[in-house]
Amino acid sequence: MLERKMVFLGSSILLAFIAMSVLAPLCKYDPTRGVDEELLPPSREHIMGTDNLGRDVFSRVIWGSRTSLLIALISVLIASLSGIPLGILSGYFGGKMDRILSMIMDSIYSFPGLILAIAIAAVLGPGVLNVSLAIAAVYIPTYFRVMRNTVSKVKNELYVVAARALGAGDLLILKDCVLPNLIPSIVVISTINVADAILTEAGLSFLGLGITPPTPDWGYDLSNGQRFILQGAWWLVFFPGIMIVLVVMGLALLGEGLSEILNPILREEE
Amino acid sequence: MKLRDYVLIRVLLSIPMILILLSVVFLILRVIPGDPVVAILGPKAPPEQVEELREKLGLNDPIYVQYFKYLGGLIRGNLGESILTGRSVSEEILERFPATLELSIVSMTIASLLGVFLGVESSRRRNTPVDVSIRVYSLAIYSIPIFWLGLMFQLIFGKYLGVLPISGRISPLMEPERITGLYLVDSILELNLRAFLDSIEHLILPSLTLGLVLSGVVVRMTRANMLEVLEKDFILASRARGVVERRVIYKDALKNALIPVITMMGLQFALLMGGAVLTETTFSWPGIGSYLIMRIGYRDFSAVQGAIVFYAILVASISVLVDIICAYIDPRVRY
Numbered sequence: 132m133l134e135r136k137m138v139f140l141g142s143s144i145l146l147a148f149i150a151m152s153v154l155a156p157l158c159k160y161d162p163t164r165g166v167d168e169e170l171l172p173p174s175r176e177h178i179m180g181t182d183n184l185g186r187d188v189f190s191r192v193i194w195g196s197r198t199s200l201l202i203a204l205i206s207v208l209i210a211s212l213s214g215i216p217l218g219i220l221s222g223y224f225g226g227k228m229d230r231i232l233s234m235i236m237d238s239i240y241s242f243p244g245l246i247l248a249i250a251i252a253a254v255l256g257p258g259v260l261n262v263s264l265a266i267a268a269v270y271i272p273t274y275f276r277v278m279r280n281t282v283s284k285v286k287n288e289l290y291v292v293a294a295r296a297l298g299a300g301d302l303l304i305l306k307d308c309v310l311p312n313l314i315p316s317i318v319v320i321s322t323i324n325v326a327d328a329i330l331t332e333a334g335l336s337f338l339g340l341g342i343t344p345p346t347p348d349w350g351y352d353l354s355n356g357q358r359f360i361l362q363g364a365w366w367l368v369f370f371p372g373i374m375i376v377l378v379v380m381g382l383a384l385l386g387e388g389l390s391e392i393l394n395p396i397l398r399e400e401e
Numbered sequence: 402m403k404l405r406d407y408v409l410i411r412v413l414l415s416i417p418m419i420l421i422l423l424s425v426v427f428l429i430l431r432v433i434p435g436d437p438v439v440a441i442l443g444p445k446a447p448p449e450q451v452e453e454l455r456e457k458l459g460l461n462d463p464i465y466v467q468y469f470k471y472l473g474g475l476i477r478g479n480l481g482e483s484i485l486t487g488r489s490v491s492e493e494i495l496e497r498f499p500a501t502l503e504l505s506i507v508s509m510t511i512a513s514l515l516g517v518f519l520g521v522e523s524s525r526r527r528n529t530p531v532d533v534s535i536r537v538y539s540l541a542i543y544s545i546p547i548f549w550l551g552l553m554f555q556l557i558f559g560k561y562l563g564v565l566p567i568s569g570r571i572s573p574l575m576e577p578e579r580i581t582g583l584y585l586v587d588s589i590l591e592l593n594l595r596a597f598l599d600s601i602e603h604l605i606l607p608s609l610t611l612g613l614v615l616s617g618v619v620v621r622m623t624r625a626n627m628l629e630v631l632e633k634d635f636i637l638a639s640r641a642r643g644v645v646e647r648r649v650i651y652k653d654a655l656k657n658a659l660i661p662v663i664t665m666m667g668l669q670f671a672l673l674m675g676g677a678v679l680t681e682t683t684f685s686w687p688g689i690g691s692y693l694i695m696r697i698g699y700r701d702f703s704a705v706q707g708a709i710v711f712y713a714i715l716v717a718s719i720s721v722l723v724d725i726i727c728a729y730i731d732p733r734v735r736y
Contacts, residue, residue: 238421242716245675246693250429250709253697330546334679337548338694353549357683360555360567368556372549380544387540 137388144381152196160187162194163345170364180366182352183359192370194347199378202263202342203328207321209267214274215317221275222282223305233279240272248331252340262341266331270324277316285312315393319386326382333375349375407728415721422713427471430706431464441484441700458484458703480707485699490707494689498711499582500570501688504607504680505673511612513666516619517655523620524627525650535620542617547676551610551683558606568685571600607684611676615669622665626658633657660731667723671716 160166160177165185173180179188221229239247248265255261285291291308299307335341336350344351349371356367438454439446455461459470474481480490523535559567566572570584577587577596585604588596630636631654639649678690685691689708696704 234417235421235425238418239425241418241671241720242422242425242713243671243675243678245678246709246712249678249693249697250426250705253705254429326544330544333546334548337546337679338682339698340694350546353546353552357552357555360552361560363560365556365560368549368552372546372552375546375549376541376544379546380541383540383544 134388134391137384138392141381141383141385141388144377145385148196148200148378148381151193152200155194155197158187158190158193160190162186162190162347170359170362170367172364173366179370180364182355182367183364188352188366188370191347191352192349192374195349195352195371196374196378198259198342198346198348199329199332199375202259202266202332203325205260205263206266206270206328206332207324209263210270210324211274211317211321213267214271215278215313217271218275218278219282219305219309219313222279223286223301223309225283229279232275236272236275239268240276244269244327245331245334248335249338249340252335257341257343259342262332262335265335266328269331270327273324274317274320277320278313281313281316282309285309315389318393319390322382322386322389326379326386329375329379329382404728408725411721411724411728415717419714419717422717423472423475423710424468426706426709426713427468430702430709431467441702475710480710481703483696483701483704483707485696485701485704490704493704494692494707494711496582497687497689497692499584500686501677501681501690503583503585503604504611504686504688505677507604507608508611508615508677508680509666509673511608512615512619515612516616517623517659517662519616520620520623521627521650521655524624524631527628535624539617539620542614545614547610547614547679548683550614551606551680554606554610555683565606566603567606570603570687571596572603575599607680607686610683611673611680614676615673618669618672619662619666622662623658626661627654630654630658660727663730664723664727667719667726670719670723674712674716 163186165181166187167177167181167185169181169183169185171177171181171185177187177189179192182188182191217232221232248269251265251268252262255265286304286309288308291304294304294308332341333348333350333353336348337354339351339354342348342351344355352371353368356364356371359367438451438458438460442451442454459467462470478491480494482488483490483493486493519535519538523532526532555567558565575596577584577591577593580587580590584600585597588594588600636649636654639653640646644653674690677688678693680686681688681690682694689711693705693708696708
């Protein structure tokens with residue numbers, strides 16, 4: 132029962148997040164331009180106050196969800212579309228290729244993900260696509276490892292051996308016997324991946340390696356707001372951060388609930 | 402297998418892993434499109450200057466020559482010279498390493514003590530409100546960006562309560578003589594109480610930030626392992642013999658649940674280093690993480706490469722060390 136509640140709560144938060152980014156144009160103020168005096172505390176006019184350039188913090192927070200969602204989705208797509216096929220092929224065909232690939236992936240996996248992303252982002256420079264690539268690179272090994280281990284286990288199951296004995300080709304076996312076993316893991320990993328990607332993106336932008344101004348971005352706005360902490364401008368750092376916490380928590384709830392419900396295989400992996 | 406043989410094999414096995422990591426770093430920093438020289442000098446630099454720097458950095462050599470030069474340098478412990486300062490990158494990194502080490506040790510201690518305690522309490526009160534709140538805590542703490550937690554602490558303790566410093570490692574001019582480079586240790590060795598207290602004050606917020614975030618994982622692992630161990634027969638036997646509950650939990654069960662937790666904590670080292678980069682940047686803590694970010698800002702790519710190589714070697718060494726410790730504690734691991 133607890134799992135179902137987690138999934139429900141998590142997906143509600145996620146839906147709200149998506150709605151927010153879709154409906155961002157309804158905001159009253161332009162997020163990239165100063166619309167009032169600088170550093171105004173929250174009031175009826177600006178419910179989250181204004182920043183050091185007189186921009187409306189509420190608009191920036193809402194528009195920021197777009198940046199965050201966009202980068203998270205692109206990076207998850209890149210990571211899964213490269214990690215999943217590589218993992219399946221490696222696990223299914225085995226051999227030398229598998230050993231080499233696994234070793235490379237394990238090495239990358241052992242390295243601190245954020246630092247890898249920092250290195251790639253530093254070389255590629257800022258921008259939506261570059262940041263997405265940097266984040267994706269960190270998660271390719273995660274997809275690869277889970278896919279590879281599941282496939283190499285499944286391919287020796289009796290029903291697969293039977294299918295092969297009946298003359299089924301590799302393609303048919305992969306499609307009909309192997310793939311259905313992978314779907315639950317893919318769903319769970321990608322959910323957690325989106326959460327991690329949002330955190331990593333915020334981190335990179337906080338460090339000045341992600342999205343550049345004036346594009347609204349939670350991580351960038353937090354690093355900008357840090358300069359005004361001693362002046363007591365709490366609204367600059369409070370609101371963008373609490374958004375990240377809510378969204379990531381929603382996704383984490385969803386991921387955790389889903390994994391309890393659909394995934395006895397994944398639990399063994401851990 | 403003897404412990405000595407195990408150690409030897411484990412160390413040998415880590416060599417390909419380190420080699421792969423070093424090659425990946427090389428690949429990322431040299432082969433990915435984008436000319437480091439243009440990045441350093443800017444697109445409008447005169448061609449002679451560009452050519453001179455290319456020659457100096459060895460970028461005119463074929464890529465495989467560059468690769469072997471890079472590996473050759475690493476074997477001799479040479480990470481090259483900083484483009485910004487002209488100093489040896491290894492020296493600069495070793496100067497800043499104690500700051501990162503001090504922060505990591507204190508944070509890890511906070512994370513382990515808090516994490517194990519909460520994990521144990523949560524497992525022995527399974528499905529009670531206490532358990533649920535501890536689980537919510539571990540989920541919530543995962544969702545909090547480290548730097549945001551740091552900012553909130555700065556706001557509360559630095560701005561509103563005004564009780565703790567929000568940046569740096571120690572107040573200006575109070576640095577103790579460098580013996581180990583760890584201020585807490587050095588100030589004790591120097592019997593300098595003021596420096597000791599001052600560095601503790603500076604350490605509280607950063608280490609609490611990093612420690613709390615890491616504690617979430619420890620809670621989850623401890624809870625899961627404890628739940629498994631508490632089902633075992635020897636726990637039932639202890640209880641049947643009338644051993645006090647607290648002793649059953651903290652002595653019999655925890656001792657057995659802790660081995661996998663220690664292994665996992667070793668694996669969390671990568672997480673710790675990543676978190677340290679954000680924490681150091683948030684609190685202007687002069688460690689390797691803030692060095693890395695600062696030098697990226699100056700486009701000092703030899704320093705950036707050096708810092709990342711240093712992380713790669715550090716992570717690989719720690720994983721070897723953890724495996725050896727586990728083999729030492731639990732002889733079954735060796736077979």
